[in-house]
Amino acid sequence: MAGVRQFADRTDAGKRLGQALRERGIDADIVLAVPRGGLPLGRAVADALEAPLDVVVAKKIGAPGNPEYAVGAVASDGSAWRNERAINGTRTDEGYFQERREIEAENAHRKAERYRVGRPAPDLGGKTVVVVDDGVATGSTLRACLSKLERSDAERIVLAVPVGPPDTIADLEAQVDEVVCLETPAAFRGVGQFYADFGQVSDDEAMSYLEP
Template structure:
């Protein structure tokens, strides 16, 4: 891919993802979007594949004194991904990591419950699950979400994202059955550079995609 702004907005990226998945013959039982930014794409993909839409939620575990730098991430059921390089580089001790893991797992659980509005979490056993996000950079929260799904007894897990750096996408291919990524640019700096419109998605807007 030669330049930035390959997608008009998240809806455009979702439409393209849905078309590609359909062309590849992916037969999804359910689509799980990662809120908030993944839900506009998840809605488009779910509609294209004629599958129900739900969410999978994880929260970043920030480094001591630098919460924006992920030393790991944890999903709503406690499934955790550890960034060992970042843990070592920031000298994050195990006591701190475990404390933050518990806090962020509870935050993720509450967020998932709020988004579902009282609906039970879907049973994924034996199903083909398509996981959608608006792009991947380091993939910390995504990796925690995939760790959760690995424990769900799903029959097949397909990751679908519009854009991500080649190295991260290659790493994620080892964690799922199939990765569908429309663009893997060598000059990747951030997901937003590939969208003409990458405005933040509010909780209210994101939850509305689940109600359609």
């Protein structure tokens, strides 16, 4: 696509993100990737910034009868983001939302523990945290992840993604101290269109990027 950077794969995108963060002088204490797709990028960014890598996990809350349509999302600690337009449009009642919130928060918590393989969650107190994902469309799970980090004692939160639509990126800027996004194309159909290789990342592959 003319005028829009095409990333070879997630590692390529991560290397470009790492370079952009270094050029901005961002000195991260820790990099948190959103699994699964964010981990190949997170590894490249963490290596570029010489920072440890960990995860931040959230799960989508699907609409009644349409689990793929997000009416919100919830992080592993219960921090939730509500898509009020989707909630109203699907007539999702509060009881359903809260029930799914509890279920998906527990699922997110279990996933985070599985990825850490017994390691404790990192202490973010007073730290500069860089959050990495492979791109953002509506950003439902990412918004829940950022809500969780807003409740932490992190000193500074930087979001780093290769690509996202302008309106979503503008919304996310309100949740963090800084956003580094390499491309914000107006013609946006999905994250995958900007990658030559955007294959699924398995849990085993994703977890391998967390190995020291």
